Structures are given as structure tokens and as C-alpha cells.
Amino acid sequence: MMQYFPQAFLAFLVSVPLWLTDSYMLHILITTGIFIIAAMSLNLLLGYTGQLSLGHVAFFGIGAYGSALTSLGFEITLPGGFAVCITPKPVWFAMLVGIAAAACTGWAIGKLAFRVRGAYFVIVSISFAEVVRLVAVNWVELTQGPMALNNIPVLRLGWGSAEIAFLRKPAFYWLVLAVATVCFIIISRLVSSRAGRAMIALRENEPLAMSVGVDVTRYLVLATIVSAAMAGAAGVLYTHYIRIVDPDIFLFVYTVTMVIMVVTGGKGTLAGPIVGGFIFGLIPEVLRAMAIKPEVQWIVYGVVMVLVVYFLPMGIVPALRNWWNSRKADAATAASRPGMGSAGQ
Numbered sequence: 001m002m003q004y005f006p007q008a009f010l011a012f013l014v015s016v017p018l019w020l021t022d023s024y025m026l027h028i029l030i031t032t033g034i035f036i037i038a039a040m041s042l043n044l045l046l047g048y049t050g051q052l053s054l055g056h057v058a059f060f061g062i063g064a065y066g067s068a069l070t071s072l073g074f075e076i077t078l079p080g081g082f083a084v085c086i087t088p089k090p091v092w093f094a095m096l097v098g099i100a101a102a103a104c105t106g107w108a109i110g111k112l113a114f115r116v117r118g119a120y121f122v123i124v125s126i127s128f129a130e131v132v133r134l135v136a137v138n139w140v141e142l143t144q145g146p147m148a149l150n151n152i153p154v155l156r157l158g159w160g161s162a163e164i165a166f167l168r169k170p171a172f173y174w175l176v177l178a179v180a181t182v183c184f185i186i187i188s189r190l191v192s193s194r195a196g197r198a199m200i201a202l203r204e205n206e207p208l209a210m211s212v213g214v215d216v217t218r219y220l221v222l223a224t225i226v227s228a229a230m231a232g233a234a235g236v237l238y239t240h241y242i243r244i245v246d247p248d249i250f251l252f253v254y255t256v257t258m259v260i261m262v263v264t265g266g267k268g269t270l271a272g273p274i275v276g277g278f279i280f281g282l283i284p285e286v287l288r289a290m291a292i293k294p295e296v297q298w299i300v301y302g303v304v305m306v307l308v309v310y311f312l313p314m315g316i317v318p319a320l321r322n323w324w325n326s327r328k329a330d331a332a333t334a335a336s337r338p339g340m341g342s343a344g345q
Helices: 002-019 023-046 057-072 091-113 119-138 169-191 194-204 206-211 216-242 252-265 272-289 294-311 316-335 340-344
Strands: 074-078 082-086 156-159 162-165
Touching: 002 023, 002 169, 023 169, 023 216, 023 252, 023 272, 057 091, 057 119, 057 216, 057 252, 091 119, 091 216, 119 252, 169 194, 169 216, 194 206, 194 216, 206 216, 252 272, 252 294, 252 316, 272 294, 272 316
Parallel strands: none
Antiparallel strands: 074 082, 156 162
16 A cells, blocks of 8 residues: 555645645745755755755755856856857756756865865855855846846747746646656665665765775765756756745755755655655744744744654654554564464463
């Protein structure tokens, strides 16, 4: 029965726009889905390689800015008087550029940052995110600085009269769901491959993994590239949904949100970021619907997070999995000893 749960859950998610008439709730599901994609990308680093990246929002923002600038077009003058002019490109192409820009940045940061470990890597990742934010604030000629890039075009697919515009919320919801599903499949295939087993070995015991020939830098950089590309995809979706992007997209609170989703859901599990994302993405909206004051909402949010971490230190998904396995073990034990009650009598 449980083996069919993922397919049933996916079918339920696909059907949501068909019966959910509340546009605001559909908006919340879209933004929650975007951050679930970002959380899944962080989980690949934090959960499967053991590397905590507190600058992960940088890849999110680079994807957003890369796609927005490519779709809008821009003209800048580089030092030496050299002018660069990019005409507006189709949105689908701009989205690919944003994802590629985030992946290339992930490769560069991985090559540099993985020469250090532990707290040093955390410092490097935070510093990188802050540098990117300052560039977005101060390079006004390119990014418009605090004034933001606006009127970002929406994605349109098709030819002639057979065109699909992802302007309405149901269409964009299905787009986010499709991207999230592709990211989930990529991560599941990766972690079950030889490269994924090497990443897990590095997480569990790096010196031992190195002693049997695991190339540390190679696999950590691979994880960073894939993780950055997926975070960039989340940023691309965010910017073409909101249709405005400013330097606030690099705020540290977004990285904290991703970490909360991963840790509470269960790091190192495929379903962990999804479960954590839905719970901590929807709790504020449920509390708001109950007309609770904003400060009380965040108090309740924090209390729930503390309780989950305290009572379920491994996360929600591992706790549920352990409970299910123990339940099956008890049932198997009871079935293997038929007639014990009558024999005792």
C-alpha cells in the first residue's frame, strides 16, 4: 500500500487547481512549492554531503536576476568604455540562462570553497551571498539597485494560436509542480547512483571515504553544481511569477527558511524537504486565517519548530518511517507465532 503513496500524492497535487477556487490559497501553494524546490536543492548539500551552506539564497537570486535580465534585455558599459548590449530574449531561453548561471556559479564556488570544511565553509558561503547582494544593490546600471527590475515577462509556450501563457495561477501552479517533480526525480536518481553513495560516504566518514579512493572535491563540486542549478530554477520560477526582483531576494531569512524546511522535515531524506516545506510554508497562513495577530503567529511558528526538533530530532519523515517499520515488524512477529495464546492455555 505504501509503495503507491507517492503516485497518489502526486495525483492529488495535480488535481488541486481543479477544485481549489481560492486564488490566494493557490498563490500560497505556488510560493510554497517554489521554496520546496529550493529546500530540496539545499538538502542535496546538507543532507547528503553534510555541508551546511548558509549562502544558498545566492544561487536562488542569481537564477532570478539572470533570467530577468535576459528576458528584459540590458545595456551596460564595462571599464575601458566597452559596451555590452543584450536584446530581450524569449522567456524559456532566459529561464535556461538563469539556471545555467546559477550552476556555473555553483561550480566556481565549489572549486574554491571546498578547500575548507566545517565552520570555514559556512563563513565562505555567507560571505558569498552578501557579496552578491551588495553587487545587486550597487550595480544600478545593470540591476536597477533598490528600484528593482519590474515588468518581467511571463513564460509563453507554443506557436501561433496554440500558445500557453503561464499568467494565470493554475497554469503556473502546474509549472511549479512539474519542475519540482523533475528535481525530485533527478535527486533520487543521483543519490542512488555511485556518485550519491560517494556523497553519503563523505558525510558519514570523510577520512575513511578518502582512504578507499573517493575523490572528495569531485563529488562535493558535483553536488554543489546540481544543488545550485535547482536553487536557480526556484529563483527563475519566483521572478517570473512575482514579475519583479530586487536585492531583497538575497535576504538571509530565505536561507533560514530553507534550512528549517530541510531539518524539520528530515535532512538526508527525499521526502523531508517536501513535508517540512508544506508544514512550515502553510502554518503562517493557517494562523492568519484564524485571525491571530502577526506577533503571535511567529511565536506559534517558533514553538512548533522547537517542539519538532526536540521530540523528533531526526526530523518528521525519519520518525514516521521508524514508526511504520516498527509497526510492520510487530505485525510480522505476531503473524509468525500463530496459536501462542491457545498453546498457553
